[in-house]
Amino acid sequence: MVDANSGEEKIKEGAGEEEGDKITNSCGGNRWPRQETLALLKIRSDMDAVFRDSSLKGPLWEQVARKLAELGYHRSAKKCKEKFENVYKYHKRTKESRSGKHEGKTYKFFDQLQALENQFPLSYPPKPLPTLATTTNTVALLPPPTTRPIATNPRNPPEPNNNENNNNNNIPFSLPNMNNLFSTTSTSSSTASDEDLEEKYRKKRKWKDYFRRLTRQVLVKQEEMQKRFLEAIDKREREHVAQQEAWRIQEMARINREHELLVQERSTAAAKNAAVIAFLQQLSAPQPQTQVMISLSSSRWPKTEVHALIRLRTSLEPKYQENGPKAPLWEDISAGMSRLGYNRSAKRCKEKWENINKYFKKVKESNKQRREDSKTCPYFHELDALYREKSKTQNPFGASFHNMKAHEMMEPLMVQPEQQWRPPSEYEQGAAKESNEGQYERRDREEEDEEEEEQEELEDDNEEGDLESVEDEGDSRYEIATNKLSSVDTVE
DNA sequence: GATCGGTTTGGTTATTGTCA
DNA sequence: TGACAATAACCAAACCGATC
Numbered sequence: 001m002v003d004a005n006s007g008e009e010k011i012k013e014g015a016g017e018e019e020g021d022k023i024t025n026s027c028g029g030n031r032w033p034r035q036e037t038l039a040l041l042k043i044r045s046d047m048d049a050v051f052r053d054s055s056l057k058g059p060l061w062e063q064v065a066r067k068l069a070e071l072g073y074h075r076s077a078k079k080c081k082e083k084f085e086n087v088y089k090y091h092k093r094t095k096e097s098r099s100g101k102h103e104g105k106t107y108k109f110f111d112q113l114q115a116l117e118n119q120f121p122l123s124y125p126p127k128p129l130p131t132l133a134t135t136t137n138t139v140a141l142l143p144p145p146t147t148r149p150i151a152t153n154p155r156n157p158p159e160p161n162n163n164e165n166n167n168n169n170n171i172p173f174s175l176p177n178m179n180n181l182f183s184t185t186s187t188s189s190s191t192a193s194d195e196d197l198e199e200k201y202r203k204k205r206k207w208k209d210y211f212r213r214l215t216r217q218v219l220v221k222q223e224e225m226q227k228r229f230l231e232a233i234d235k236r237e238r239e240h241v242a243q244q245e246a247w248r249i250q251e252m253a254r255i256n257r258e259h260e261l262l263v264q265e266r267s268t269a270a271a272k273n274a275a276v277i278a279f280l281q282q283l284s285a286p287q288p289q290t291q292v293m294i295s296l297s298s299s300r301w302p303k304t305e306v307h308a309l310i311r312l313r314t315s316l317e318p319k320y321q322e323n324g325p326k327a328p329l330w331e332d333i334s335a336g337m338s339r340l341g342y343n344r345s346a347k348r349c350k351e352k353w354e355n356i357n358k359y360f361k362k363v364k365e366s367n368k369q370r371r372e373d374s375k376t377c378p379y380f381h382e383l384d385a386l387y388r389e390k391s392k393t394q395n396p397f398g399a400s401f402h403n404m405k406a407h408e409m410m411e412p413l414m415v416q417p418e419q420q421w422r423p424p425s426e427y428e429q430g431a432a433k434e435s436n437e438g439q440y441e442r443r444d445r446e447e448e449d450e451e452e453e454e455q456e457e458l459e460d461d462n463e464e465g466d467l468e469s470v471e472d473e474g475d476s477r478y479e480i481a482t483n484k485l486s487s488v489d490t491v492e
Numbered sequence: 493g494a495t496c497g498g499t500t501t502g503g504t505t506a507t508t509g510t511c512a
Numbered sequence: 513t514g515a516c517a518a519t520a521a522c523c524a525a526a527c528c529g530a531t532c
Contacts, residue, residue, distance in 0.1 A: 031508080031509095031518095031519070031520080032519085032520090055498090055499090055528090055529080056498080056499090057498080057499065057500095058498075058499090079520095082520075082521075082522095083519090083520085085500085085501085086518095086519065086520070086521085087519090089501085089502075089503095090517095090518070090519080094517095301524085301525090348525095350494095351525075351526070351527095352524090352525085354495080354496080355523095355524065355525065355526085356524090358496080358497080359523075359524080
């Protein structure tokens with residue numbers, strides 16, 4: 001898998017993730033060294049508030065990338081985002097499965113991510129966080145010191161009487177007379193008698209005592225503050241735990257309620273099913289199971305379903321081309337889908353249509369080369385053909401669609417041959433869609449392989465015109481690939 | 493209301509590294 | 513060497529807000 005971004009990160013220095021600690025940042029090709037990941041986490045967590053406040057995240061990731069670059073790690077914004085998401089995702093996954101096989105093991109970025117989750121500023125470099133008094137990291141968590149730096153320079157001693165909190169101080173803030181202390185030019189400067197010396201010595205001792213007491217006092221104060229701070233943290237910790245406990249209890253209650261509801265629903269559903277089955281048995285209709293599978297559609301759209309949607313949409317488009325409301329179109333499509341055995345609401349159909357088009361456009365615009373044998377996005381060929389068709393009919397001489405090259409415009413419009421599709425009747429007759437899923441998957445893959453081969457062949461030797469008719473080799477009646485918008489009716 | 497662009501979240505797959 | 517963890521990258525679904 002080669003990303004467009006990977007060019008800048010191709011340098012491989014043979015160092016793995018763990019060695020990232022010891023080596024420079026440019027190691028390991030696309031892999032993120034530990035330090036780099038930590039830097040990313042740090043930056044991202046620092047900007048967490050900004051991220052939460054902003055609705056447009058793109059520029060923020062640019063900023064993250066810039067900050068990372070300042071640290072010597074060059075990654076694109078997209079990569080930063082992706083990396084963060086992946087790390088976060090993995091963290092969540094491992095956290096959830098901790099009770100299972102991961103028990104006893106901790107994800108190496110657990111502390112950072114946990115801290116981020118708890119809206120707690122991260123420490124850096126990372127070390128186990130929460131026990132605040134134990135690690136040196138906690139220093140980073142401490143608020144900026146409120147005690148003013150102590151003036152150790154005897155020439156600038158603290159102003160004695162400006163201190164508002166010195167009532168209960170034992171320190172005598174009535175300072176010795178500084179002029180006397182530092183003035184070597186006393187009135188009796190000419191005589192260096194013993195008395196003078198003794199006087200000086202006494203004053204010196206006095207100052208010494210004063211600073212000793214001051215230092216002691218400051219230390220006591222600092223300890224007191226630290227104690228108060230730790231108590232506050234402790235209190236907050238307890239509150240947090242209590243909150244979590246309360247939340248847990250609430251959550252348990254909610255889960256219990258949901259469980260009861262589920263049980264109720266299940267029992268009513270079972271009753272309904274039994275009634276329906278009984279009814280069907282009474283009718284003893286020849287093919288009662290044809291519609292049973294309809295409701296089995298999962299949230300993920302199988303390939304065949306996407307194909308059906310595209311075909312329905314393209315076939316119904318002319319009917320709704322006027323600027324009228326589109327809702328009936330999607331209702332129609334939804335109905336068509338259900339006729340084919342797919343239970344999708346109009347909204348879902350519309351959403352799916354938008355999503356596949358969005359992704360298709362995105363890929364086209366990025367000029368990314370898709371692998372011919374790409375197993376993903378089976379609808380690409382169809383959309384491609386559809387858009388080519390549109391661009392031809394709407395603007396045959398104007399700007400080409402997505403900067404299509406001239407020779408590309410000449411290429412035959414290749415709707416994916418419907419020969420790759422199962423005729424609905426075949427699988428509609430199946431007892432349940434689920435049970436056939438594996439089989440269909442295999443068939444899909446086989447069909448895709450055939451499809452790709454055929455596509456290649458056709459592209460190789462066929463540069464002209466429409467492919468009016470491709471006869472199916474199989475035993476069923478399949479639709480023919482053509483550049484005309486195909487009608488869904490032929491499927492049925 | 494329709495459309496579009498952006499984002500979030502979750503799933504999947506392929507690859508790489510580590511360790512027994 | 514195989515199992516497994518970790519990672520990168522991709523994709524899909526769903527949602528939201530802006531714009532027309």
